[in-house]
Amino acid sequence: MGKPHKNPDTYPRLLRITLSKEEGLIAETIGNGDNEQGIRVALAWASHFYNVGLRLDDPIDCIGLCLIADNDID
Numbered sequence: 001m002g003k004p005h006k007n008p009d010t011y012p013r014l015l016r017i018t019l020s021k022e023e024g025l026i027a028e029t030i031g032n033g034d035n036e037q038g039i040r041v042a043l044a045w046a047s048h049f050y051n052v053g054l055r056l057d058d059p060i061d062c063i064g065l066c067l068i069a070d071n072d073i074d
Contacts, residue, residue, distance in 0.1 A: 019027060024035060031038025054063065 019035075027035045027038035027042065029038065030041045049063065
């Protein structure tokens with residue numbers, strides 16, 4: 001794994017990656033038909049899980065999910 005980036009002056013950065021067919025479908029699904037948006041959502045999720053302590057060597061099945069809904073729907 002790479003080192004954390006320390007120079008914010010080099011952003012925005014264009015990333016060029018090759019996704020498998022399955023990865024592309026996942027990104028498109030997450031992004032409601034937009035691969036780029038799907039990748040951004042996946043990065044946001046990854047950032048959240050990293051910030052709460054999940055690391056690459058942790059088993060993914062240790063993640064619990066709790067959704068909070070607004071019960072004041074008109």
